[in-house]
Amino acid sequence: MRAFNIPKKKFNTSSYTRFVKPLQKIFHSIPLLESRGYRPLKMTFEDQLHALIFFHLQEHESARDLIQHLKEDDFAKECIAPSGGISRSSFSEIINSRGLKQLEYVFQSLCTQAQNVLPSKHSDLGELVSIDGSLIDAVLSMYWADYRKGAKKAKGHFGFDINRKIPLKIYLTEGNGAERPFVRSILSEGQTGIMDRGYQSHKNFDLLQDENKHFVCRIKTKTTKTILEEHTVDPNSYIFYDAMVLLGTPGVNQTQKPVRVVGYNIAGVKYFVATDRYDLTAEQIATVYKLRWDIETFFKWWKKHLKVYHLIARSTYGLMVQIFAGLITYLLMAIYCHEQFKEPVSIKRIRQLRNNIQNELRACGKNTQSDNRIVKEQTLYAKT
Incomplete structure (x- = not known):
């Protein structure tokens, strides 16, 4: 040994x-x-x-x-x-x-340790995973990092454990890489993925339900909704819509399985959120979507204080090595701060x-x- x-x-x-x-x-x-x-x-x-x-x-x-x-x-x-x-x-x-294979192993093992050590918040809402992408500034010599003319960027696709405030998964693509294909890979059975409008995919909504993976995803306001069952809402509440529907245009992109859509108004902005979480109240669904912003807080802190996007490698392999190292350092910080001070990072x-x-x-x-x-x-x- x-x-x-x-x-x-x-x-x-x-x-x-x-x-x-x-x-x-x-x-x-x-x-x-x-x-x-x-x-x-x-x-x-x-x-x-x-x-x-x-x-x-x-x-x-x-x-x-x-x-x-x-x-x-x-x-x-x-x-x-x-x-x-x-x-x-x-x-x-x-x-x-x-070292990439070894670093990935260390990262996954530390994730397991951290999940066993760190306290779980919002456990009444289930295992919540915020999913989002983060652009990484590249240089012109990084030919693989396509973004737009005259600019090179890579994109990290992250899964973030909302309950324990730690990163769980990472995939790397060129800057203009699609985000939706990674949702099913990021989520494990029983987890709930929280996503913004860019992740709206009626096909994915069907597939996730087949795999017992849940979702809370903001959808476009003008998305076609075929109402199957409408639930009563309190007229004095910020919730104004709660129904079981089929999303999309029939014969074109309509979901095969029903989804629940919750509509609510915050500071004059209307939100429509699609989900398969029928066990939660409409207010809880709105709370779950609000927690999505925790991944943005993580990105901001991670970039500012760990300098993870100051490149020391230009290949896809080397950049993944650097990103995994940054995630490993953050996980060590999370465990250290909790065990020594009972505090978050x-x-x-x-x-x-x-x-x-x-x-x-x-x-x-x-x-x-x-x-x-x-x-x-x-x-x-x-x-x-």
Whole structure:
């Protein structure tokens, strides 16, 4: 059985050890990353994972920035970098060609851990998964990332666990890639996908019901509705419509299975939401759709504080490596903040973690002054 060495060298940093502790439970079962030739790996998967977590934890903005830190920062050099160091060209080659299978395994395993550890909110509404896409700015040399003339973008298609506030699934396409085909892959049986109007698909509504996967999806106001059964609504409520219908034009794109449509008015804006959740009240359906915005909050925080869209790779493979590493770092943060403080993820606690690592490093330096060496003051590149 392989052991996950945390940290692996000179300094004893208990804060970092606690932060990555969840990895110890799964590292023995991670698919082995082996050299493709006779030469030994310059960077093991353990080294690669440490470096990528460190990249996001310290808010680095480029591979050059990270490599410099691995060479000059005492903690990074002793506890993160591979033995003998790593050059930028070698690091780039590794990121673009190795470790994706292993990172995906780590991500999925951490998702399971987080779901077992983190408290579940809104459990009365079921297992809720917000589904949405997020554009990633690319460069013109990323020929695969088609978006529009003169612009390149990639798109991540995400499933986000509303109950525990963590990411669950990720798929990557070019920037103009369709979003609807990923809905069924993102959802598991019994889960409820929450989606905006761009995901309206009458065919998908039928298929999801066949697979016992639920949905709450906003639909266009002018969508044709053939009423099968209309439910009474309170005239004083913000709910103005609740009916079982067939959606779409008969003989063209009409649903084969009935769906429930709930209409409500918020701040003068009318919403129509299609669902197969007959067990919830109309007000609960409106609440479920409102929770969809939690994924937008996640995107904003994730991009701002983990610098996940500062590209260190340009291939589809390398970009997936970077995204998985960012998601893994976020899951570690979620578990750490809950276990240490009983709080959700916050930049305050992440800054505190960075400071604790530095304080422990200085304390370690004081304890080793007998050899007349002084541990240098660290320079953090993170913008806090």
